[in-house]
Structure formats: structure tokens, C-alpha cells
Amino acid sequence: MAISDFDLVLFGGTGDLAMRKLLPALYARDRARDLVPSARIVCIGRDNKTNEEFLQIVEQNSKPHISSATMDADVWQRFCGRIQYVSLNAKEPATYQNLVAALRNDPAISHVFYLATPPTLFSMICDNLSQAGLATPNARVVLEKPLGHDLESAKDINAQVGRYFSESQIFRIDHYLGKEAVQNLLALRFGNVLFEPLWRREWISDVQITIAEELGVGGRFDYYDTSGALRDMLQNHLLQLLCIVAMEPPVSNSADSVRDEKLKVLRSLKRFTPATLAMNVVRGQYRAGHVNGVAVPGYRKEEDANPDSRTETFVAVKAEIDTWRWAGVPFYLRTGKRMADSLAEIVVRFKSVPHSIFAQSNATPNCLVIRLQPDEGLHMNLMAKTPGDGMRLKPVELELDFREKFKTPRMEAYERLLLDVLRGQLTLFMRSDELEAAWEWVEPILEHWDQEESDPIPYSAGTWGPAAASALIGRDGLQWREEA
């Protein structure tokens, strides 16, 4: 679908996200000729700066995040020509007049307000946009995570932003939904007949979803310490992946068809009680260790760290979905910083054959691995006969590497999501009820941790997290894939 002319306003236009992700993503789409020549990017900052001064900052802080292979001097010049810096204090209504003056006032031009700011500013910015006459039915607003700190604050954001913008104008970002491999999971599930008949409790024994990072939180301590792995990764990215794995086939790819199905999954997640929490949730915090052979400090010794912090940098959860399709199938979710490897993957393990006709008893059950990062691919484990005399079976892997298969250039998650915002396509964005349902499910965990007196379990940097996470899955006679 073509993109019509727009003025895209980046609140937080001088910030890290704008420099590292948003401007490089827009450059890439400009290079691909997705942006009409007259489209403009208005970057908001508090300081008084000339456009030239701001472009210097973009040159220094954003350009290095664009791969040199895609850097084209003419396109860069064209791209910079679209950028206009506007000084505005989000808390000062009068300064919104600077924005009014900068925007083109033509109903054919969409105004998109991207709020890459702390969520505490969302409501105030929307109030002030409205007072300045900018919250028109034609406008769109994009909300960057964290979308709240708990259920109450998430509801508050929804209510405040909802005073000025209707649901069809609000784009809540979860960048995992923009990843190529997540799109591919939809294609795998709903573009093939092969998996759907097996995609249920009768044939699937368990599902593991892991997002592991080697990175620590150096440099982001202030933000991370008020968040932790549960809020930063599990409440959003991991639950969104779980929804895509577990949802019923939507009627179409339209926004509400997909979001209705995801919502049902979130609402069917079994609620934790204080008794089930202790058994099914593990939180950890990294200590000093070695990642890729390099010594790294523990979480409490990071730059500007609180030496007594009780924030978790690792969380593992055994979740269950109370539906006919999934009853009794455990979904193990885990994420952590400073882990042994950087990877994101979904592992779907099938049940053993119901009856083996072979004497050999060690048949490995089939397993489908959907790899999101670092490479995008599919691995499927099958049993095959080893060549030669006798009937000896051995697990073999079918491998599909998407980069090998499709040589076409990749799109970063933010490129795809920004294009969708500009097109007004909401499928890959969370609806307000989804956001609240996800918070509702994690809320008992947060409350439990608040009341708990013990610290998160320490784990050494460069490992797969606390031993309790292996025990969590071990109790069911299983292992995390990397530990098997």
C-alpha cells in the first residue's frame, strides 16, 4: 500500500532511540524510495538549536548506526533535507506553537506524533497537542515502550491518550512484532497445512521461548533498575511471541482479527496464586563473570548502580494456557541479560511416537526451532535411518536459513513498523485491551516480588541463569534446549 505525504514528529528527537533506531530506519526507507519526496521529519528537543546544529548531531550520533554498505551520499543529503528541528518543552503549552508553525496544515498530509519519551510525559503531550489543535481525527500517535509500570499505570496511559485519539489512531510499539522471523512464524502457521493439525495439546509436549542477551545494562542502569527483566522483556516481547505461537487462526490478517486472537490467549493464561508462583517463577540477578572470555562486572557494580538493587536481570516462567487446544502444555519463557549467548528462539517440542515399531528405544521426539536471532531460520528434527545394514535410527536436522534462501535485503523491525504507522496499518501494534491483559497477568508476580524478602538468585555473567531455572523445567523431566 502506498504511503501518502506526512509530517512525522519525533518527540524525544534528540534521544537514543531516535538516533540509533528511528532515523536510521527512516533513512533506509528513504533509500528504498518508500517516502514521497515532500515527506518531512520533525525532531523535537528542548534546547534552542538551529537546524544546522541539529543535523551535526544527526551526523555524529545517527549516521554511525547506518551500515556503510547502504550509505549513499545523495540519499543522505535528501534525507537530511527532510529533517527539521523544533525546540519545544513538552510541559510548556506555549512552546507547542513552534510545532504548529512547523507543520503543514493540509488535510491530505498526515501528522504522526511519535512519543519516544518516558511514559510519564504521554498524557501531558497529548493534552498539549490537543490544546494546540493538533489532535485531529487525521493524526496518529505512536507510543514507545515502556507502556506503563504496572496495570494501573497502563490503564492510565490508555485512558489519557484515549481522551484525544481513537484506538485506530494509536500505535503501541512492540518492536519484536516487527521482526522478520515473527512474520515468518505467521507464514509458517497459516500459510501451510502441515503444522496446524499438529499444533495442539495432542501432539505438542511443550514450548520454550527464550530471549537471551550477552549485553548487560551498563549505561542504562537508571531506566533498567526501575524496570527489570519482567517489565522490560517478558510483559511485552515474550508474551507477544507466545500469543503468535498459541493464538487460534485469525479470520484474516486484519488488525482486529489478529489482535482479537492474541487477546484471547492473554486472557486464557492461567493466573498465578502465591502458592503457584513460588514453583513456577524464577528471578535472578547477574554477578561478575566472563562473557565471550571478557571479564564483566556484576549488576550491582555496573556504572551508577545501586549496590543493594533487588531488580531482576533474569526471569524464567512456566506458563499455562487454559484452553482446549493448550490445556496441560507448559510454555516455558525465559529472558536475561549477561547470558551465555545472544539468541532469541521458539522451540516447539512434539510428543513421542505413540508406539515404536523399532527395537531401538531412544527415538528423539520431533522438535521445531524457530530462530529469530542472531540468524533467522527454521530447524526441524526428524528421525532418519542411518545408512547400511540394520534399522538404526538417528535424529537429523532439516535446516532453513532465511538469509540463504532469500537474498533480498532485510528490513529492520523499526523500518517495518514505521512503514505500517505511516500506512495506518495496525496489525503489528498492541491494542489497549491486549496491553492491559498482559499487565494483568504479570501483576501477581510483581506483587509477590514486592512482598518477598529474599533477593533475586545470583547467577554468574556468561551462564544460562540461576540453577533454579534449570530445576523449573527439570521438574517436568525436561531441559532448556541449550542445556540438553
Ligand code: BG6
Ligand atoms: C528492548 C529492551 O525492548 O529490547 C532492551 O528494553 C533489550 O533491554 C532489547 O536489550 C532487545 O531487543 P533486540 O531486538 O536487540 O533483541
